[in-house]
Amino acid sequence: MRQSSDACSSGAPDHQQSKRRRRVRAAGLGLGALAITLTASGCTANEIVFLDLPDPVTKEGLITQNLWHGAWIAAWAVGLVTWGLMIWAAIVYRRRHKDDVPEQTKYNIPLEILYTVVPLIMILGLFFFTARDQAEILAVKNDQDITVQVTAYRWNWAFSYLDQDAFSVGSPNKPAELVLPVGEKVRFELVSPDVIHSFWVPDFLFKMDVIPGKTNVFELTPDKVGVYPGRCAELCGVDHARMLFTVRVVEKAEFDQFIADQKAHGQSGVFDTGMTTDHGQMPDARTT
Numbered sequence: 001m002r003q004s005s006d007a008c009s010s011g012a013p014d015h016q017q018s019k020r021r022r023r024v025r026a027a028g029l030g031l032g033a034l035a036i037t038l039t040a041s042g043c044t045a046n047e048i049v050f051l052d053l054p055d056p057v058t059k060e061g062l063i064t065q066n067l068w069h070g071a072w073i074a075a076w077a078v079g080l081v082t083w084g085l086m087i088w089a090a091i092v093y094r095r096r097h098k099d100d101v102p103e104q105t106k107y108n109i110p111l112e113i114l115y116t117v118v119p120l121i122m123i124l125g126l127f128f129f130t131a132r133d134q135a136e137i138l139a140v141k142n143d144q145d146i147t148v149q150v151t152a153y154r155w156n157w158a159f160s161y162l163d164q165d166a167f168s169v170g171s172p173n174k175p176a177e178l179v180l181p182v183g184e185k186v187r188f189e190l191v192s193p194d195v196i197h198s199f200w201v202p203d204f205l206f207k208m209d210v211i212p213g214k215t216n217v218f219e220l221t222p223d224k225v226g227v228y229p230g231r232c233a234e235l236c237g238v239d240h241a242r243m244l245f246t247v248r249v250v251e252k253a254e255f256d257q258f259i260a261d262q263k264a265h266g267q268s269g270v271f272d273t274g275m276t277t278d279h280g281q282m283p284d285a286r287t288t
């Protein structure tokens with residue numbers, strides 16, 4: 001008898017230990033798989049934590065980037081607390097015996113008030129920071145160095161440099177090119193003669209609709225020399241995908257040369273699509 005009881009008492013801890021080892025091994029495998037997935041994805045730490053935006057190439061882009069990072073920090077904090085509470089509850093209050101039934105309750109007023117108030121505070125916080133930053137980015141101060149009228153039309157873009165009296169325009173074979181002097185504040189005036197388009201340069205972290213009959217205005221200061229893709233971000237019709245353009249941020253001397261080149265090619269004045277009206281194209285005049 002004594003022998004068999006000894007066998008039992010020494011068997012139980014063994015069983016417990018092997019169960020614990022299995023759990024540790026499973027957790028290790030899980031973490032290893034996660035690490036391999038993240039490393040193999042080729043993402044930077046910034047991209048993993050913040051699903052990061054491109055590095056902004058305008059002064060104003062930093063405001064957007066900070067808002068994005070702040071929102072992610074808040075989201076991770078909420079996520080970690082929520083996951084922590086879920087895992088804690090699952091472990092601490094797990095069913096230990098087959099016949100266990102959890103305590104049955106109908107409601108819990110303090111908890112329900114907490115569920116209502118905490119999300120409300122989070123939404124109000126997100127709203128406050130978004131509204132504050134949006135107002136700052138969209139503030140038109142009229143202290144620009146140059147003014148560019150952006151004409152979006154099916155299916156291309158034209159950029160008129162109003163102070164320099166010159167314009168550049170794309171063709172079906174060559175995407176339009178917007179050239180801007182680095183470090184100078186640009187006032188953009190968006191006009192469309194036909195349908196709604198949307199001016200979007202991902203590296204500016206900025207996008208604004210181009211609406212017929214309405215001139216939308218914003219101001220940005222490109223502060224990094226480089227070439228950046230731009231596109232129409234509003235599905236504007238059958239050839240929407242062809243509405244691409246390139247932004248080239250250059251030194252002032254190169255910008256002056258670009259303007260001189262446009263004029264030499266007869267592109268002086270303000271670009272005219274020949275179909276601009278005060279109210280945009282009428283619906284029955286649309287062909288697609």
Ligand SMILES: [Cu+2]
Nearest residue numbers: 197232236243
């Ligand atoms: Cu478009």
